[in-house]
Amino acid sequence: MTDVLREALGRAAEKLGAPDVEFVLERSKDTGHGDMATNLAMVLARVQKTSPRAVAAKILESLELPPGLVDKTAIAGPGFINFWLATDELAASLRAIIGAGDRYGAHDYGSGIRVNVEFVSVNPTGPLHVGHGRGGALGDAIASLLEWSGHQVTREFYLNDAGVQIDRLAQSLWARVQEAVGRSAEIPEGGYHGEYLRGDAARLLEREGRAFADLPEEEGVRRCRVLAVQAQRETQDQDLASFGVRFDLISSEQAIYDRGAIGKTLALLHARGLTFERDGALWLRTTDFGDDQDRVLRKSDGTYTYFLPDIAYHVDKHDRGFDRAIDVWGADHHGYIPRVRAAMRALGYPDEFFHVSIVQLVKVLRGGEEVKMSKRSGEFITLRDLIDETGPDAARYFFLMRRADSPLNFDLDLATTQSDENPVFYVQMAHARMSGIFRVAEIDPDTVSADVQLDALPAPEDRELLKKLTAFPEITARAARELEPHRLTGYLEELARLTHGWYHKCRVLGEPPAVERARLALARATRIVLANGLTLLGLTAPDRI
């Protein structure tokens, strides 16, 4: 309906001699301002140097609207034009919601666009902590939003299974193995002190036999390299699975080395004349592409920096045919963005190809006090601990309810509260209440007819709730375009508030038949939108709580 109105306004602007003017058509924030509002007159007035209200009057004169769309128009404030939508138009929206069902809010504008969303991508050196949980929730939600707008999405995890940190992990595990058979052993400098390696060592000995500990150190450590990574990956996968996050592909850094992608990437950059040698090292001239200093690709000792395999990995994403590569990174990596972007430009990729969403830190609060985390000592709140305490729904919701680039306070007490103060509970409760109506009536909601007389909805709350439902597709589109799932949690809370208010004020069952039928349809539509929003974010939509 907004499209029809927008086109009509565009044609009116054309008649007034401004064919390509950009204007805003939005939902009115205030019910006194009708259902829709546009600033078209004010924008035109600026160009034509006349009074906005006078222009608004001219627009309304030349505006040709199809019948049955708008009941009433008004010029208001500094020159806004407000529209009151006809009841028939709202009735059509109700039918559209019910007709689309679990696809209501989906779009197809992303059709044919292939997107790679890479997230979590934590080193396989220990369990996931809460920060990874936020990245996981965000990446998964971004991926889902893009799918809902028609994109073809691959969820990918980049596994840093090469490099010096894996050596230290292997040495640390070997030390725990020695310890487990009663020998004294030291965790190496920069190694991993966490308790989890003790458990891994015990399981390893059980599986491989006690003789494993008697291997020569070199061989023992070598085998620990593989076994340690495997053990951490298993734990991480279990944690992610119970969090409802699943990947289409795990990409290994080691594999990038093994298949010679490093050399190819180097050759690619060299062929473009963008590398140079200085002080025995090989550099990439990233300053030509917006970075504030050039970066080393190959150190003077002959080994590669992390930067080079990372470029190779993104080349690989590009070669696999993705139109966009979206990376979800922790805030501590944001300084790394300019050099990777520079590398992408150096390779001639369009700027839209590479995007990074930064996730800020999570502060966990209990009883109003911060729960301190220290990775160095090996004591930190793991994602597992968090899920065990709050359940996956609350954890996911809390991670998503703030903008990713602002720090998050995760209030454990609030997340586990079964009351309206808890936003997850509040939204799920709204869904459960809608389901409750059908349960009591002993009606299958999917059989409720959408073909109802909207005049039979007597309360303003009926109309307000329905209008809110019709905003859902705009919210999913905006959230997908901006890669901002928090827009959806915010919308769901607003919708839940209206739903609870409507439920309280407007009875459904036992009303006159026409009213009951209309409200059953409205309850069905509300249930659909709440369920779609929750499902999209990876949460359950319970029928009872």
Add this chain to the structure above:
RNA sequence: GCGCCCGUAGCUCAGGUGGAUAGAGCAUCAGCCUUCUAAGCUGAGGGUCGUAGGUUCGAAUCCUACCGGGCGCACCA
């Protein structure tokens, strides 16, 4: 020192491609239970949108400077 992010109600935060009287939740205060879940609802108070300039008919939003907080500035990963 340089770069990026942030600064909005007592608290936690939306709004940020310039638009109408700056919003929500929590907290506070005042009310409301013969109900399809009170696990709920209604109302009130509460603001120099960090500060100072600038652009504009119009700035929380854009620009500049400054103040405060976070993160980053490796031939680490």
